[in-house]
Amino acid sequence: MGTISPFAPKHLPHLPAIDGVRIATAAAGIRYPGRIDLLLATFDPGTTAAGVLTRSKTASASVDWCRARLPHGMARVLVVNSGNANAFTGKRGREAVKLTAEAAAEAVGCLEADVYIASTGVIGEPLDPGKFTGLLGDLARDAKGNGFADAARAIMTTDTFPKLATRKTDIDGVSIRINGIAKGAGMIAPDMATMLAFLFTDAAIEPAALRACLDPAVDETFNAITIDGDTSTSDTALIFATGRAVTRGSPRIAHGDDPRLASFRFALFEVMRDLAQQIVKDGEGLTKFVTVKVTGAETKEAARRIARSIANSPLVKTAIAGEDPNWGRIVMAVGKAGEAADRDRLTIWLGEILVAKDGEVAPSYSEKEGAAYMKRPEIVITVDVGVGDAAGVIWTCDLTKDYIAINADYRS
Amino acid sequence: MGTISPFAPKHLPHLPAIDGVRIATAAAGIRYPGRIDLLLATFDPGTTAAGVLTRSKTASASVDWCRARLPHGMARVLVVNSGNANAFTGKRGREAVKLTAEAAAEAVGCLEADVYIASTGVIGEPLDPGKFTGLLGDLARDAKGNGFADAARAIMTTDTFPKLATRKTDIDGVSIRINGIAKGAGMIAPDMATMLAFLFTDAAIEPAALRACLDPAVDETFNAITIDGDTSTSDTALIFATGRAVTRGSPRIAHGDDPRLASFRFALFEVMRDLAQQIVKDGEGLTKFVTVKVTGAETKEAARRIARSIANSPLVKTAIAGEDPNWGRIVMAVGKAGEAADRDRLTIWLGEILVAKDGEVAPSYSEKEGAAYMKRPEIVITVDVGVGDAAGVIWTCDLTKDYIAINADYRS
Numbered sequence: 006m007g008t009i010s011p012f013a014p015k016h017l018p019h020l021p022a023i024d025g026v027r028i029a030t031a032a033a034g035i036r037y038p039g040r041i042d043l044l045l046a047t048f049d050p051g052t053t054a055a056g057v058l059t060r061s062k063t064a065s066a067s068v069d070w071c072r073a074r075l076p077h078g079m080a081r082v083l084v085v086n087s088g089n090a091n092a093f094t095g096k097r098g099r100e101a102v103k104l105t106a107e108a109a110a111e112a113v114g115c116l117e118a119d120v121y122i123a124s125t126g127v128i129g130e131p132l133d134p135g136k137f138t139g140l141l142g143d144l145a146r147d148a149k150g151n152g153f154a155d156a157a158r159a160i161m162t163t164d165t166f167p168k169l170a171t172r173k174t175d176i177d178g179v180s181i182r183i184n185g186i187a188k189g190a191g192m193i194a195p196d197m198a199t200m201l202a203f204l205f206t207d208a209a210i211e212p213a214a215l216r217a218c219l220d221p222a223v224d225e226t227f228n229a230i231t232i233d234g235d236t237s238t239s240d241t242a243l244i245f246a247t248g249r250a251v252t253r254g255s256p257r258i259a260h261g262d263d264p265r266l267a268s269f270r271f272a273l274f275e276v277m278r279d280l281a282q283q284i285v286k287d288g289e290g291l292t293k294f295v296t297v298k299v300t301g302a303e304t305k306e307a308a309r310r311i312a313r314s315i316a317n318s319p320l321v322k323t324a325i326a327g328e329d330p331n332w333g334r335i336v337m338a339v340g341k342a343g344e345a346a347d348r349d350r351l352t353i354w355l356g357e358i359l360v361a362k363d364g365e366v367a368p369s370y371s372e373k374e375g376a377a378y379m380k381r382p383e384i385v386i387t388v389d390v391g392v393g394d395a396a397g398v399i400w401t402c403d404l405t406k407d408y409i410a411i412n413a414d415y416r417s
Numbered sequence: 418m419g420t421i422s423p424f425a426p427k428h429l430p431h432l433p434a435i436d437g438v439r440i441a442t443a444a445a446g447i448r449y450p451g452r453i454d455l456l457l458a459t460f461d462p463g464t465t466a467a468g469v470l471t472r473s474k475t476a477s478a479s480v481d482w483c484r485a486r487l488p489h490g491m492a493r494v495l496v497v498n499s500g501n502a503n504a505f506t507g508k509r510g511r512e513a514v515k516l517t518a519e520a521a522a523e524a525v526g527c528l529e530a531d532v533y534i535a536s537t538g539v540i541g542e543p544l545d546p547g548k549f550t551g552l553l554g555d556l557a558r559d560a561k562g563n564g565f566a567d568a569a570r571a572i573m574t575t576d577t578f579p580k581l582a583t584r585k586t587d588i589d590g591v592s593i594r595i596n597g598i599a600k601g602a603g604m605i606a607p608d609m610a611t612m613l614a615f616l617f618t619d620a621a622i623e624p625a626a627l628r629a630c631l632d633p634a635v636d637e638t639f640n641a642i643t644i645d646g647d648t649s650t651s652d653t654a655l656i657f658a659t660g661r662a663v664t665r666g667s668p669r670i671a672h673g674d675d676p677r678l679a680s681f682r683f684a685l686f687e688v689m690r691d692l693a694q695q696i697v698k699d700g701e702g703l704t705k706f707v708t709v710k711v712t713g714a715e716t717k718e719a720a721r722r723i724a725r726s727i728a729n730s731p732l733v734k735t736a737i738a739g740e741d742p743n744w745g746r747i748v749m750a751v752g753k754a755g756e757a758a759d760r761d762r763l764t765i766w767l768g769e770i771l772v773a774k775d776g777e778v779a780p781s782y783s784e785k786e787g788a789a790y791m792k793r794p795e796i797v798i799t800v801d802v803g804v805g806d807a808a809g810v811i812w813t814c815d816l817t818k819d820y821i822a823i824n825a826d827y828r829s
Binding site for chain 2: 092094128129324327336337339341343344348349361364365410
C-alpha cells in the first residue's frame with residue numbers, strides 16, 4: 006500500500022536458527038501471483054505446542070482446526086497461508102483445512118493431529134488448497150533452520166514491514182532461544198484483518214506448562230494492543246517448543262509453576278511485547294505510537310478496560326492525530342468505560358506533565374506545554390482513577406485520514 | 418464548521434405552543450459573543466418531570482443536579498446553556514450549578530428543587546454563571562409559548578441544523594401535544610460531545626407514570642443511535658408534562674401501565690425516534706445514514722449488542738463511506754460482539770439483496786448489485802444470527818475523512 010510506517014525498524018533483527026525448527030516459504034499464487042504467501046515450518050518429534058485463538062464467534066476454519074488440536078499439545082508442522090483467511094467459507098472452508106492437514110501430515114510423515122494451520126487475508130472467498138497442497142512435500146524436504154525473516158515476510162498481507170523478535174534466556178542454567186514472528190492487526194488493506202504470531206523455542210516444556218507460560222503473556226501483550234477495536238476472525242498466537250535443549254542438559258519442565266521457568270517466562274513476555282508493539286507500530290495510517298497507562302483502579306481488569314476505552318475512543322485518537330492535548334476527551338473516555346472511577350480524584354498526565362488533578366485542570370498545567378508534548382512521535386497518557394491500587398497498560402496508535410483512505414477504498 | 422449535513426431537512430417542522438410551557442432565549446456570551454447560547458423554559462405549577470441521564474462515571478455537575486432532582490419529579494423551570502459543559506470542573510462546577518438554580522428559582526418564584534439544568538460545550542473549563550444568572554429574571558418575564566425553533570437553536574453547539582419534532586395524540590379522547598427538541602451527539606467540534614433532548618407535553622401524567630413512558634422509549638431511540646461509540650459526560654433527556662390538558666377534560670394519569678397511555682406512548686416514541694434519527698443525520702462528516710437490524714438473536718439485548726458492534730466498527734463504517742459492499746467486515750463485527758451467533762447459519766442482506774446465507778456468500782449474490790446498492794444515501798444492513806427469535810435496531814452513520822478533519826483540528 007505504498008507508504009511504509011514511520012516506525013518501521015531501520016534494520017531487521019537477526020533471528021538465529023532454533024534447534025529442531027526448519028522453515029520454507031513459497032509463492033503459491035493464492036491471491037497475487039509471484040508473492041511469497043505460503044509458510045511451512047517443521048518441528049522435530051516431541052515438539053510441544055500451546056496457543057491462544059480469537060474469541061470471535063465467526064472464527065475461521067483454520068482457527069477451528071487449531072482449537073481442536075491444541076488439547077493434544079504436540080506439533081510436527083505449521084502451515085500458514087496469506088491472501089485468503091478461509092473465514093466464512095462454510096463447508097468448503099472446512100474441507101480446505103482438512104485437505105491441507107492431510108497433505109502436510111504426508112509431507113512430514115506425522116499424524117494429522119500434529120498439524121497446525123493459520124490463514125490470513127480476504128474473508129468469505131473460498132480458499133483453493135489445490136494451489137499449495139502439492140508444494141508441501143518439496144517444502145518439507147527443503148526446509149532450513151535460518152528462514153525466520155522469510156517466514157515473517159510470507160505471513161504479511163499488507164503489513165509495511167516484517168515483524169521479528171528474539172531473546173536468549175536459560176532454563177536451569179542451560180541456554181534457551183526464543184524466536185517470534187508476527188503479522189499486523191493493522192487491517193491495512195480492505196478485508197485483511199488478522200493478527201498472527203508464531204513463537205519457536207528449543208526449550209523442553211510439556212504442553213500444560215507451555216500453556217501456563219503463554220496465556221498470561223498473551224494477556225499482557227497481544228491482548229493489550231488495539232488499532233481500531235476490531236477483532237479478527239483469525240487471530241492466532243501459537244508457540245512451539247522443540248525440546249532440543251535437553252541434548253544440552255536442560256531438564257524437561259512439566260509444571261507451569263516450576264521456578265526454573267522464571268527467566269524463560271520473562272524472555273517469552275519480552276519477545277511477545279516486542280512483537281505486539283511492532284504490530285501497533287504498523288497500524289494503518291498511524292503517525293503516533295501511544296501508551297495508555299491506568300492506575301488507581303479497583304482491579305487489573307478494570308484498569309485495562311478503562312485504558313482500552315481511552316485507546317479505542319475515536320475522539321481521543323483523532324485528537325492525538327491532530328497533536329491536540331485534548332484531555333477533556335480522556336475524561337470522557339474514562340467516564341464511558343463503565344468501571345469505577347472517582348471523577349473528583351482523577352489525575353491525568355501527558356508524559357511527565359501533570360494535566361489534571363482532583364477532578365479539575367491542574368493549576369501548574371499550561372496548554373502550551375501540553376501542545377509541545379503532543380508533537381512527539383511516542384505519546385504516553387497516564388490516568389489515575391483514584392479508587393484502588395490496580396494498574397493496566399494498553400498500546401495503540403492514532404486515527405488519521407490515511408486510516409480512512411486505506412479502509413474506505415473499494416476492494417479491487 | 419461550514420458544511421451542512423446532506424440530511425438537513427429542507428424545511429424545519431413547525432412546533433405549536435404547548436399549554437403551560439413558555440420559552441425564552443438569549444446570547445449570554447458563554448463561549449462566543451453574539452451567539453444564542455441560553456435557553457430558559459418555564460412551566461405552569463403542577464408540571465411533572467422525568468429524565469434519563471448519562472451513565473458516564475465522569476458526569477457533569479449539571480447532570481448530578483438533575484439526577485438529585487428527578488426523584489421529586491416536579492418542575493417549574495429548565496435552564497440550558499451551550500458553549501460550556503460544566504464537566505470536570507470540580508467544586509467550582511458544583512457552585513456554578515447551585516448559583517444557576519438559585520437565580521432560576523428566584524426568577525420564576527419556585528423551589529430550587531423544581532429547577533432543571535443542562536450544559537453542553539467544552540469540558541474542563543470553569544463555567545462562569547455570572548454571565549447569565551442576571552438574565553434569568555427578564556427571560557422568565559418575557560418567555561412566550563411559541564419559541565421552540567429558537568430553543569432548538571440555543572442548545573446547538575456545532576450541530577449543522579436545529580432538531581425539532583412534534584406529534585399530536587390523545588389521552589382518553591382529549592387531544593394532547595408532544596414537542597421535542599434535541600442537539601447532536603455529532604461531537605462536531607473538538608470538546609463538544611453531548612446529546613441533549615427536551616420533551617414537552619400538556620398531558621397530565623404523574624412522575625412515576627411519566628418515567629414509565631420515557632424510559633423504554635429512550636432505550637429504543639436515543640440509546641439506539643451511535644455516531645462513534647463515544648459517550649458524553651452530559652447526555653440528558655428530560656420530559657416535562659404540564660398537565661394543562663386537564664382543563665380540556667383529560668384525566669390525570671397516575672400509573673405507567675394505564676391503558677389510556679397507549680397512544681401517548683406511541684406518539685412520544687415517534688417524537689423521540691424522529692429526534693434520534695435527526696441526531697445521527699447530523700453526525701460529523703457523514704455521507705450515509707445507516708440502519709443496522711439484527712434478527713435471530715437470543716435476546717433483544719444481544720441483538721442490539723451485535724447491531725451496535727456492527728454500527729461502531731471502524732472497518733464497517735469506512736467501508737460504507739467507500740461505498741464498498743464489504744460484507745466480510747460485517748461477519749467480523751458479528752463475531753467480535755461476544756454474543757451467541759451461529760456462524761454457519763448467518764444470513765446477511767444489504768437492503769433487499771441477499772448477500773450471505775448459511776455461513777457462505779449466497780449463490781445469487783452479485784458484487785455488482787451490492788456495489789450499486791451502496792451508492793444510496795440510506796443503507797439498511799440486516800443480519801440474522803440464527804440462534805433465536807429476538808431482534809434489535811441501531812441507527813448510525815459512516816466514518817469519513819471529514820470526521821477526522823473535524824476532530825483532529827486543534828482547538829482554537
